[in-house]
Amino acid sequence: MKTTSPSKISPATSASSPNSSRPAILIDGAGKTYGDVEAVRPISLTIEPGETVALLGPSGSGKTTLLSMMAGELEPSQGSIHLRGKNLADLHPGRELSREVGMIHQQYDLVPNLSSLQNVLAGRLGDWGLLKSVISLVWPQDRQVGLTALEQVGVVDRARVRAGFLSGGEQQRIAVARLLVQDPAIIIADEPVSSLDPARAEEVMGILSESARQAGKTLVASVHSTDVARTYFGRLIGLRNGGREFDLPSHLVTDDQLDALYTLEGLQDE
Numbered sequence: 077m078k079t080t081s082p083s084k085i086s087p088a089t090s091a092s093s094p095n096s097s098r099p100a101i102l103i104d105g106a107g108k109t110y111g112d113v114e115a116v117r118p119i120s121l122t123i124e125p126g127e128t129v130a131l132l133g134p135s136g137s138g139k140t141t142l143l144s145m146m147a148g149e150l151e152p153s154q155g156s157i158h159l160r161g162k163n164l165a166d167l168h169p170g171r172e173l174s175r176e177v178g179m180i181h182q183q184y185d186l187v188p189n190l191s192s193l194q195n196v197l198a199g200r201l202g203d204w205g206l207l208k209s210v211i212s213l214v215w216p217q218d219r220q221v222g223l224t225a226l227e228q229v230g231v232v233d234r235a236r237v238r239a240g241f242l243s244g245g246e247q248q249r250i251a252v253a254r255l256l257v258q259d260p261a262i263i264i265a266d267e268p269v270s271s272l273d274p275a276r277a278e279e280v281m282g283i284l285s286e287s288a289r290q291a292g293k294t295l296v297a298s299v300h301s302t303d304v305a306r307t308y309f310g311r312l313i314g315l316r317n318g319g320r321e322f323d324l325p326s327h328l329v330t331d332d333q334l335d336a337l338y339t340l341e342g343l344q345d346e
């Protein structure tokens with residue numbers, strides 16, 4: 077090692093400094109099979125920091141599977157995924173992983189018996205020791221951080237209300253606020269607005285993409301509505317039968333491409 081001159085050490089080999097010039101997400105031949113089903117065929121793609129990417133495709137096309145792999149919640153059957161230069165397989169669940177990536181699920185997984193504020197502060201759990209986490213159930217820590225996030229998504233007046241009493245739209249905002257508090261570099265969202273009526277869906281998607289943009293975060297979301305995708309996302313990836321049909325800046329995606337994506341003809345049974 078002593079023979080290596082410092083000038084030959086490339087910054088890319090320095091493990092301790094994830095720098096922002098690296099792709100936010102680098103997928104190298106990652107795929108997932110369940111028995112005979114190829115849920116996601118091996119795919120390679122790069123997503124740059126600050127990009128907003130929408131995954132489109134009919135039910136069963138592999139959106140949830142691909143997003144779960146990017147979020148480190150599902151191990152690929154083959155290939156690898158790097159987040160900001162770090163191999164996802166090597167990141168420890170908890171603090172290390174939650175700094176890199178956070179996921180909003182189709183069901184919001186809030187704790188119904190806890191207040192909105194306590195749910196939002198749960199976004200900090202990756203950062204906290206067990207003791208502080210337990211104490212927070214009784215006495216919310218970092219209240220101001222949580223209240224600010226609730227303010228950002230427009231439901232600060234619901235801070236003390238139990239999550240179980242909130243409407244679907246409010247719960248989804250709480251889930252967004254929880255992610256803002258977690259503050260990961262990469263936000264993954266799986267059909268975050270599918271359970272909302274179109275007007276609310278548009279609103280929540282606007283809040284999510286705007287918060288991501290303002291904070292310079294990378295956002296990857298599966299989206300039902302092609303209009304929402306075109307309005308709020310810079311890049312659209314079309315999935316069908318577990319494979320990529322297109323991957324383009326959103327203004328270049330044609331109506332024909334979208335129609336072809338959703339046509340029933342040739343669609344594999346789920």
Ligand SMILES: Nc1ncnc2c1ncn2[C@@H]1O[C@H](COP(=O)(O)OP(=O)(O)O)[C@@H](O)[C@H]1O
Nearest residue numbers: 110113115134135136137138139140141142346
């Ligand atoms: N845990 C699982 N076990 C078996 N098959 C699965 C599992 N999860 C997903 N699949 C299958 O993988 C395919 C892709 O599913 P999914 O990623 O949920 O698609 P989407 O989110 O686009 O609806 C489907 O055919 C689905 O039935």
Ligand SMILES: [Mg+2]
Nearest residue numbers: 139140141266
């Ligand atoms: Mg899905």
